[in-house]
Amino acid sequence: MNLTATPGDGPLGRAAEHAAWIFYVIAALGSTIGQIWVGVQSAPWPDGLDWWWRALLVAPFAAVIDLGGVVTSAFADWRQRLGEGAYGWRVLSAGSVTIGVVINVLGHYDVPYLATVFGGLGIFAYAVWLMHSAARRRDALRAAGKLADTAPVYGLAQWWREPAVTRRARSLALAHRLALHESLDAARQQLRDERRRAALAAHVETLIRARHDDPVRADIAATTLDLDAVAAELSAQADVPGWAHVIGADLLPPPLPDTDADPDAERGAAGLPALAGPMPPADVLRRVPQDQASYDRWRHLWAELKADPDIEPAEFAQRHGISLRQVQLIRRTGISGLLDSPLTLIDRIAYLAGSNGHVAHQPTSAS
Structure with a gap:
């Protein structure tokens, strides 16, 4: 089983990996130089020993401190790829790097700039190494099928909202x-x-x-x-459609309240048949067709509605290619009895007006 996969496929991944190595080498070299500087100035050297001899003698120890953090971290990374915790190697690695940072900070305490630069370079080098090795370890485990797939990125707004x-x-x-x-x-x-x-x-x-x-x-x-x-x-x-039907039936609009006037008596006096139901409001009456063809279609549709009173309005509207509102208008007009006559409303009104006028003039001619 291969656990040596490298992070990032393609040119971008390889460029990022090369850049990480470059940054690490530069930062680690800076940290080592800072420790050599401290060793040259602070160690109790003989007075006649030149500085370059001092640097040559200190350099191996300074390099060992920085390399010790890397070597022990590499051992920890290797054991973690095999499924171990590798806590001992990780503690040794962190301790070695901490010693190097402390030497740089305390050795240059009189110059804050140098203390910050050399100490920061040690921390930066170690951080780059840890993140780089962790990325390589995850890629190796993922390639070996030992790491779960990554989840989608949901964003801070989504995490905050839900x-x-x-x-x-x-x-x-x-x-x-x-x-x-x-x-x-x-x-x-x-x-x-x-x-x-x-x-x-x-x-x-x-x-x-x-x-x-x-x-x-x-x-x-x-x-x-x-x-x-x-x-x-x-x-x-659960009978979801049944409950929806029952609840929907309760949401139908209530019938219009009866007025004080007796519409049947008024229609009887006018010579028209009595209303079968309440008189529709004026906005409904205005929509009743005045041309004979459209009126006959309304009568035909009302006859179908009376024959099947339990049909759903939406189904009826879809069957005949009309709107749900028009089905409601036809139903309310038909219930009132205004679609029982073969004549349109305007024709019946004209007929009644002519009939009343004839009856009114008969007594005058008789006198």
Whole structure:
């Protein structure tokens, strides 16, 4: 099993890796130079010993301190790839680098700039090495199938807005290889189902306990049953379309209240048949067709509605290619009895006006 994969495929990944090595070498060299500087100035050397001899004698020890942190870190990385914690190697690595940083900071305490530069270079070199080796280790483990796939990046705004949903979405994405939006939708649905099932399970427990007068038996029954499974089974058996139909029927608009006037008496006095239902409002009457062809179509549609009163308005509208509003207008007009006559409303009004005028003039001619 190959665990020596290198991070990043393609030119960009190789360039980043080369840049990391360059930065590490420069930073480590700077840290080593700082330690040699401290050793040349601070160690109790003989007075006649030249500075370059001092530097030559200090350099191996300074290099060992920095290289010690790298070598022990490399051992730790190797053991971690094999699945071990490698805590001893990691502690030795951190301790070696800490010694080098402390030497640079304390040795140049009189010059804050040098203390910051050389101490910072040691920390920077070690940080680059740790992140670089960790990236290479993850790539090697991923190539060997020992590392889980990475989850989608959801962004800070999504984490802030829906932390619980995002945590669940991340788990679902890793478990089922879902994309970002698919995992969020699945997480929201799953959490909604869990909340509903928990509420239903609480009601089921209350119902089970209510069926037993003995509290001990009630506890046994409620504890024995898998309330979540009962809630899930109830959800599967629920008649959702039936409840939607019942609730939708309750949401239909109420009939218009009757007025003080008696419309049947008024229509009888005018020579028209009595109304079968309440008179539609003026906005409905204005929409009743005045041309004979459209009026006949309304009468035909009203005849079908009367023959099948239980048909859904939406289904009827789709069947005949009309709007739901038009179905409601036809129903309200037909219930009132205004579609019973073969004549349109305007023709009946003209007929009534002519008839009344004739009756009114008869007594005058007789006199």
